[in-house]
């Protein structure tokens with residue numbers, strides 16, 4: 030038995046052990062389950078806090094309880110229903126809540142510490158004046174800011190972050206002008222939006238000088254009544270209310286501004302008015318804010334596209350959209366505000382910040398402020414702006430790298446700018462006589478020269494009109510000042526079309542010089558050349574030609590050459606910084622010009638004065654309706670939409686351009702040279718100083734060119750180096766002979782040249798006498814002879830030739846040097862009969878001697894400068910043979926056809942005109958050129974006239 034009991038007790042004890050083990054295992058599992066449940070409850074609680082957010086739960090603690098009960102159950106929980114109602118212990122709830130709050134506070138720590146203050150000071154800094162201050166500080170004070178650096182942010186209201194531990198408020202402001210459009214949306218009717226927009230517009234309008242901001246309002250729902258506080262501004266045109274049915278018109282108008290600004294106001298490489306203004310210091314265009322109130326519906330497709338186009342390119346052109354409840358998705362900068370009943374959200378402050386827009390400014394204060402702005406604008410507009418308003422405060426502050434820009438007149442008190450640059454390289458100015466063309470040109474010249482220094486701008490001024498309009502730019506007897514930018518001034522050139530031609534040639538040469546320099550620097554344009562060669566002087570050149578139609582007045586080689594040159598300069602001048610401004614009374618009559626549409630098209634800038642014809646395109650009649658002293662300035666080749674009407678200030682009255690010129694003259698660098706004046710009504714004076722490059726040359730007159738080049742004949746030792754002056758005009762011929770003698774006298778040292786001067790008619794005696802006296806005074810040996818002893822003079826020269834030819838070259842003087850013999854014959858033909866007589870001893874006549882001198886002289890340094898009163902008479906003197914002994918000639922009243930033989934057989938086109946000669950030097954010219962004879966100083970009047978031979982001591986002395 031015993032073993033059995035023993036076994037049983039062992040079994041029982043084993044079972045007991047098992048039960049104990051099971052009980053222990055179950056107990057520990059229970060404890061683990063309990064722990065897990067408690068943990069789960071804690072986490073679930075934390076999750077629910079996170080789901081609602083700490084702030085939300087803090088506001089509505091019941092949220093957590095409800096959600097605990099309503100929370101979906103997991104699979105495990107559904108299997109253990111007895112646990113779902115178990116309430117999380119309070120300690121656990123508190124700990125979960127504490128953790129959530131701690132975590133939130135950690136996240137917001139930085140913001141709480143610095144955010145609101147930093148934002149407040151930042152907005153204070155960049156939202157200056159009316160852009161950020163409370164309305165009481167500024168509403169009603171008319172703004173004076175200019176377009177330079179507008180405020181970067183504009184205040185809308187204030188916001189706070191409700192979830193932050195410390196929800197301090199901070200200002201909300203948005204970037205606007207040039208920076209970003211604004212989109213406003215609302216959940217309700219949009220009343221709150223109107224208040225916000227009106228506040229914003231009042232801030233902007235009160236910031237700037239009236240006129241710099243224009244507002245357009247379109248409301249799909251109403252014709253008037255929108256933004257009532259701004260209504261006083263509609264009277265002065267600062268705010269325009271658009272018809273609800275005419276959104277297209279508004280969008281077209283805005284697109285037109287964008288296009289016009291791109292083609293006109295933006296110069297060079299600038300793509301926005303902002304960057305342009307930053308470089309040049311002026312903007313030239315107001316900001317235009319278009320406020321569009323929609324009804325939340327999509328616009329028709331076509332309008333939507335137009336709106337998107339305006340939104341895309343508007344900001345660069347100062348066009349700002351404020352779209353309210355209008356669907357707009359654009360690819361350009363846009364801030365947004367959503368107004369909701371539970372607070373607004375702004376893209377600047379993000380969704381976490383709740384914005385409270387500033388309350389609308391009181392209606393009566395807004396109205397009063399707008400009235401003040403409007404009145405100031407009207408006063409400003411009606412103020413007659415004068416010439417001084419074209420002149421900037423600081424002279425010469427602009428650079429002409431990308432072009433030239435200056436105001437030329439005013440529209441509603443605002444300047445109207447004129448641009449010469451890549452997009453509009455050349456200008457055509459038209460208007461009938463007395464319409465104010467010259468005045469316009471003065472104003473333009475003044476506005477340009479005040480802005481650009483002479484190193485940035487060089488002027489070539491040419492006036493074909495009779496009168497002296499441009500001569501004030503050169504030094505005068507009463508006013509010694511001159512315009513430092515003027516390089517060449519031509520006045521009274523109506524009879525000297527060659528000067529216009531010369532100017533065009535000069536410009537064409539300069540264009541080539543610039544193109545070559547650009548090529549050497551491996552660039553193509555002046556702008557790039559200036560960048561590559563910063564030390565070089567590459568000013569822009571503006572050539573102004575008033576009454577330019579004279580240049581094409583006749584169907585002759587001058588017209589055809591001028592047309593070709595004009596075409597060249599007009600086409601290629603653009604890239605080399607050479608601009609033409611051509612003015613004319615009647616552009617319609619200029620055949621040579623109109624026959625070349627390609628040239629004409631280069632004149633993109635058109636200025637039409639009242640009643641101007643053909644300057645603008647045919648269907649653009651704006652010039653017809655212009656009042657006096659106004660002009661249409663059109664940078665679009667004259668098409669209607671390019672019209673800008675400007676009132677032109679008086680620029681010719683005293684104290685206008687004259688006074689400015691004085692200031693500019695005083696500001697010039699000492700190295701600035703005075704302008705060269707070509708005045709067709711005056712003859713040039715012979716310089717008494719020897720000039721380099723004119724050695725051994727007889728200067729006969731001055732070529733009609735930009736440099737005033739002397740018309741000179743070099744008396745080389747070669748056949749034919751004689752000069753004939755042809756024509757019956759004694760004064761001109763005498764002056765040519767006198768200038769030849771005196772210029773040779775300057776270049777030869779006394780003793781190296783001997784003059785034989787024969788005055789063969791009485792009338793030339795004073796002129797001859799003056800020359801003889803001056804030469805002798807300079808120490809030269811002069812044989813002064815009259816008709817009676819001229820033959821003897823020829824004999825002597827013929828003997829010199831004989832002697833030199835037998836001795837094999839130019840003879841030496843007593844002092845050992847070579848002596849040049851110069852024979853001057855005043856009215857050579859007068860001695861013809863005398864010279865026909867033969868000398869019985871030698872059987873040779875004076876004529877024979879003369880022919881020998883002409884033929885053999887030049888090689889032996891014996892040169893003749895003779896005046897024959899007609900071509901026929903010269904031919905008689907020369908005899909039957911060829912005319913090669915006359916290598917150079919200057920003809921006055923001689924018909925071109927008579928000169929053919931002397932011009933190597935080529936037809937000579939020459940209609941004689943007063944005080945002008947035609948000059949041809951076989952060794953130099955391919956065709957003859959027009960020259961001005963010199964006005965010799967009539968010192969002869971004061972000089973005792975030496976009679977031939979009388980007192981001719983020099984000659985006698987030297988013979989001894």
Ligand SMILES: Nc1ncnc2c1ncn2[C@@H]1O[C@H](COP(=O)(O)OP(=O)(O)OP(=O)(O)O)[C@@H](O)[C@H]1O
Pocket residue numbers: 460461462463464465466467468469494614658659677678679680681682
């Ligand atoms: N904007 C202006 N304000 C006041 N006076 C002006 C204005 N423009 C021109 N005048 C005056 O009108 C007159 C004619 O002007 P201007 O000589 O400029 O005309 P124009 O078109 O060049 O005439 P023309 O071809 O006959 O010379 C001048 O006496 C000038 O002072």
